[in-house]
Amino acid sequence: NEIYLQGLADRVPPFTTDATRLEAVAESTMDPGPFGYVAGGAGSGDTVRANRAAFARWRIVPRMMTGATERDLSTTVLGTPMPAPVLLAPVGVQSIVHPDGELATARAAAALDVPIVLSTASSYPLEDVAAVGGPRWFQLYWPNDPEVCASLLHRAKAAGYTVLVVTLDTWTLAWRPRDLDHAYLPFLRAAGVANAFTDPAFLAGLAKPPAEDQATAILRWVSLFTGTDKRWDHLPFLREHWDGPIVLKGIQHPDDARRAADEGINGLIISNHGGRQVDGAIASLDALPAITSAVGDRLDLLFDSGIRTGADVIKALALGAKAVLLGRPYVYGLALAGEEGVRHALRSLLADLDLTLGLTGHQTPASLTPSALHRD
Numbered sequence: 001n002e003i004y005l006q007g008l009a010d011r012v013p014p015f016t017t018d019a020t021r022l023e024a025v026a027e028s029t030m031d032p033g034p035f036g037y038v039a040g041g042a043g044s045g046d047t048v049r050a051n052r053a054a055f056a057r058w059r060i061v062p063r064m065m066t067g068a069t070e071r072d073l074s075t076t077v078l079g080t081p082m083p084a085p086v087l088l089a090p091v092g093v094q095s096i097v098h099p100d101g102e103l104a105t106a107r108a109a110a111a112l113d114v115p116i117v118l119s120t121a122s123s124y125p126l127e128d129v130a131a132v133g134g135p136r137w138f139q140l141y142w143p144n145d146p147e148v149c150a151s152l153l154h155r156a157k158a159a160g161y162t163v164l165v166v167t168l169d170t171w172t173l174a175w176r177p178r179d180l181d182h183a184y185l186p187f188l189r190a191a192g193v194a195n196a197f198t199d200p201a202f203l204a205g206l207a208k209p210p211a212e213d214q215a216t217a218i219l220r221w222v223s224l225f226t227g228t229d230k231r232w233d234h235l236p237f238l239r240e241h242w243d244g245p246i247v248l249k250g251i252q253h254p255d256d257a258r259r260a261a262d263e264g265i266n267g268l269i270i271s272n273h274g275g276r277q278v279d280g281a282i283a284s285l286d287a288l289p290a291i292t293s294a295v296g297d298r299l300d301l302l303f304d305s306g307i308r309t310g311a312d313v314i315k316a317l318a319l320g321a322k323a324v325l326l327g328r329p330y331v332y333g334l335a336l337a338g339e340e341g342v343r344h345a346l347r348s349l350l351a352d353l354d355l356t357l358g359l360t361g362h363q364t365p366a367s368l369t370p371s372a373l374h375r376d
């Protein structure tokens, strides 16, 4: 309604409301390095494409006369109430697409009460982002220095992040031709080290402070996250230093999901990192049903990789996810129009989801089951 009413005054939205076209719009304005960083995938880009193709194979079967003209999309996941089953996915080094970076993202999300998941590789210190307010989870790239790890967890807890998301699929960066072709590694830029240069444990381990030798400090930080060999029996370390819910991100195999449930993990994010890690990997949506069968009743399942529209959210929820994470679309919003752009991308998805849920014949996301779908 808001958009149509503004249309009466000849005002149109800041950019397209069609998230599937957002990438092309962003490409026309962004520099190739940052654009390639956001859009790019592993290898040939096969998994990026597979993620989207998987959604098209599931079709929604709408129901009629169900009272869905009134809807309530709100839900609570791992103790966090949210207006709809949607969170913002962790995306590192956001200041490379807009100078306000994660601060703008956090402001847009907080205004809507939508939770953010802040990346370890954020370009603003996690305390500064927390100061914006709003519900927030912290994403950990698990460093191979236990003191730095404990320090990051302590800081995140103290700053009011309520859920720990541990990303397992990125213990090293994949072969990413777009970044390689542009010789563009955002994490090597000072922008990606905000949490390092504010971390007492990290700073204490340096021979010289960053002000005297910035290059060495950055390389040391990056090395903490490269080739990290983490095994299931390392999980108790995280429990020791984090007393809230723990979510593992990057799970695609039902056996890994079962193992996580056996270890007492509280939630999983079924994700292939938006196709950025394993070229040729299973589409994330195709991994979801088997994991739902394996552990859906034992821990909370969240989903990402390929979510663009309200219909996509409905499909993921019907296949067992309790909530989804939005990735690239909000980052393009940030690139195109800063805080207002994140807000527009996010509100567009939420409005599309609300309308599509209602027209599908559901009053709440909780009533979605596989019977809402037909597989082509």
Ligand code: FNR
Binding pocket: 037, 038, 039, 051, 089, 090, 091, 092, 093, 119, 120, 121, 139, 167, 249, 271, 272, 273, 274, 275, 304, 305, 306, 307, 325, 326, 327, 328, 329, 331
């Ligand atoms: C990511 N992703 C990510 N994940 C994570 O755990 N920590 C991080 O720092 C990042 N950084 C990051 C940067 C960029 C530019 C992108 C596009 C993605 C992965 C992200 O959380 C999510 O899994 C994917 O973005 C989901 O795929 P779609 O929806 O973007 O296709």
